[in-house]
Amino acid sequence: MTSVKxxxxxxxxxxxxxxxxxxxxxxxxxEHGDFAYPCMKAASELGENPRALAEKVAEETDLExxxxxxxxxxxxxxxxxxxxxxxxxxxxDLESEDFGIEQKSGEVLLEFSSPNIAKPMNVGxxxxxxxxxxxxxxxxxxGYDVTAENYIGxxxxxxxxxxxxxxxxxxxxxxxxxxxxYMLDIYVKFHELAGxxxxxxxxxxxxxxxxxxGDDEAVRxxxxxxxxxxxxxxxxxxxxxxxxxxxxxxxxxxxxxxxLVEKWVEEGKLERDEDGSVFYEFDEEDIPGTVLLKADxxxxxxxxxxxxxxKRNEEGFDxxxxxxxxxxxxxFEQLFKIAEDMGIDTEGxxxxxxGMLNLPEGSMSTRKGLIIEQSEIFDKAVEIAEExxxxxxNRNLENAEAIGVGAVxxxxxxxxxxxxxxxxxxxxxxxxxDSGPYLQYSNVRAKSILRKASSSGEFQQDFDDEEYRLLxxxxxxxxxxxxxxEQREPAKIANYLSNLCEEFNGFYHECNVIGSDRxxxxxKLVELFVDVTDQGLELLGIxxxxxx
Numbered sequence: 048m049t050s051v052k053x054x055x056x057x058x059x060x061x062x063x064x065x066x067x068x069x070x071x072x073x074x075x076x077x078e079h080g081d082f083a084y085p086c087m088k089a090a091s092e093l094g095e096n097p098r099a100l101a102e103k104v105a106e107e108t109d110l111e112x113x114x115x116x117x118x119x120x121x122x123x124x125x126x127x128x129x130x131x132x133x134x135x136x137x138x139x140d141l142e143s144e145d146f147g148i149e150q151k152s153g154e155v156l157l158e159f160s161s162p163n164i165a166k167p168m169n170v171g172x173x174x175x176x177x178x179x180x181x182x183x184x185x186x187x188x189x190g191y192d193v194t195a196e197n198y199i200g201x202x203x204x205x206x207x208x209x210x211x212x213x214x215x216x217x218x219x220x221x222x223x224x225x226x227x228x229y230m231l232d233i234y235v236k237f238h239e240l241a242g243x244x245x246x247x248x249x250x251x252x253x254x255x256x257x258x259x260x261g262d263d264e265a266v267r268x269x270x271x272x273x274x275x276x277x278x279x280x281x282x283x284x285x286x287x288x289x290x291x292x293x294x295x296x297x298x299x300x301x302x303x304x305x306x307l308v309e310k311w312v313e314e315g316k317l318e319r320d321e322d323g324s325v326f327y328e329f330d331e332e333d334i335p336g337t338v339l340l341k342a343d344x345x346x347x348x349x350x351x352x353x354x355x356x357x358k359r360n361e362e363g364f365d366x367x368x369x370x371x372x373x374x375x376x377x378x379f380e381q382l383f384k385i386a387e388d389m390g391i392d393t394e395g396x397x398x399x400x401x402g403m404l405n406l407p408e409g410s411m412s413t414r415k416g417l418i419i420e421q422s423e424i425f426d427k428a429v430e431i432a433e434e435x436x437x438x439x440x441n442r443n444l445e446n447a448e449a450i451g452v453g454a455v456x457x458x459x460x461x462x463x464x465x466x467x468x469x470x471x472x473x474x475x476x477x478x479x480x481d482s483g484p485y486l487q488y489s490n491v492r493a494k495s496i497l498r499k500a501s502s503s504g505e506f507q508q509d510f511d512d513e514e515y516r517l518l519x520x521x522x523x524x525x526x527x528x529x530x531x532x533e534q535r536e537p538a539k540i541a542n543y544l545s546n547l548c549e550e551f552n553g554f555y556h557e558c559n560v561i562g563s564d565r566x567x568x569x570x571k572l573v574e575l576f577v578d579v580t581d582q583g584l585e586l587l588g589i590x591x592x593x594x595x
Contacts, residue, residue: 180588429452
């Protein structure tokens with residue numbers, strides 16, 4: 048069913064003879080109506096007085112769901128809806144399989160996570176994983192055919208360092224028993240050694256080059272480290288409920304990437320420098336040039352990304368989305384510009400950037416061994432969830448794992464992705480505010496009401512003001528999901544759910560449900576709240592619970 052906002056926008060466009068978008072329809076304070084439209088922009092376009100235009104629109108509006116249209120201020124139209132008719136439209140949306148959300152079409156390649164081999168995922172991966180997984184869920188729910196790809200970093204000098212360390216450095220760790228700890232240990236010790244003996248850096252580069260050249264020993268060790276890391280990461284993804292449709296990596300495309308650049312050289316599109324390397328110089332002065340092939344013929348990250356972009360186009364993807372930190376904005380600016388210049392289609396390609404996550408534990412450095420592993424953050428969150436449960440809701444939590452994991456995810460998703468964020472343990476794990484546990488607790492509270500009910504809910508009476516406020520807040524769910532889809536922004540849903548839970552808890556304290564003369568009527572609101580919050584939590588990758 049077409050949303051009421053869309054109906055109002057279409058009606059206004061017909062009356063005014065100009066474009067009116069859904070985004071132009073506002074939600075005012077309750078006393079000013081259910082929806083509002085400022086006529087000032089249209090009046091300016093049409094060369095008319097805003098107030099007079101608003102009066103004309105109010106008089107000519109003829110929508111069945113609109114009970115009254117009033118003019119206010121310099122040119123606002125406030126729409127008051129027929130509550131019974133509006134509730135039927137809301138029910139039609141929220142009880143449908145897609146919750147009334149406009150369904151999209153198209154093939155989407157969503158790349159996220161992308162950890163490096165031979166290292167544990169650290170706190171730097173945390174926000175990427177949360178945003179990427181949530182976008183996978185949101186885009187799929189909105190109708191897109193999504194392929195989630197984990198494009199791992201499994202080439203480069205870092206692997207030469209690990210191979211050199213494996214062959215030349217002693218470690219207290221045992222690879223068979225603690226593979227990821229072993230690889231991290233020799234990686235750190237390599238950099239300690241390189242500080243005293245810089246020539247080992249060149250030996251590491253030689254081992255990295257041997258991997259690309261297919262040297263038997265280098266490839267054997269590389270595969271050994273790669274498989275061990277993937278198995279280690281698999282457990283962490285399972286813990287977080289993150290799924291990928293395919294796992295690829297730089298090693299899958301480096302040969303084709305080199306051949307692509309060499310072809311451009313043969314065609315005269317690019318030239319080699321005197322040392323044999325290929326450097327790309329941009330016409331735009333504000334974009335620095337970049338190397339596409341090293342002098343020894345080895346590829347770089349941008350080289351492999353260029354081939355990947357071409358490959359994904361050939362696979363038929365309409366959208367190619369990269370969830371990568373904002374630190375890499377220059378990389379993607381260079382990537383898309385080179386691709387355009389070289390005839391690779393970039394339409395539908397997008398860098399989904401996000402700001403940095405700052406922890407009270409401070410900064411880290413893998414090279415120095417100062418690393419905060421992603422798993423440590425979730426372990427600590429689970430411990431604090433258990434403590435908070437006893438402090439704030441006076442009970443031992445049965446689902447501390449789901450609550451702790453959900454708390455960390457929500458903290459990362461509730462902040463607009465483009466902003467840097469400061470993680471706060473106290474607020475993230477609180478059951479009483481804007482937090483993941485608060486959402487889960489409100490959802491569980493509503494489910495406990497339904498368990499006590501002897502019948503199902505049904506709207507059968509007029510709505511009082513408390514009931515109507517909750518109904519209207521529930522009605523916003525489809526447009527919030529649509530906004531999150533369009534803007535690639537899970538925060539739209541996270542913040543909405545927080546406000547919805549606040550509205551529900553106000554309703555819960557003011558309106559008795561079980562045993563009241565409005566029981567079935569109010570039960571229907573509770574049922575809708577459970578349906579919306581169950582689905583909303585799922586879209587954030589947070590587990591809805593039955594009990595806490």
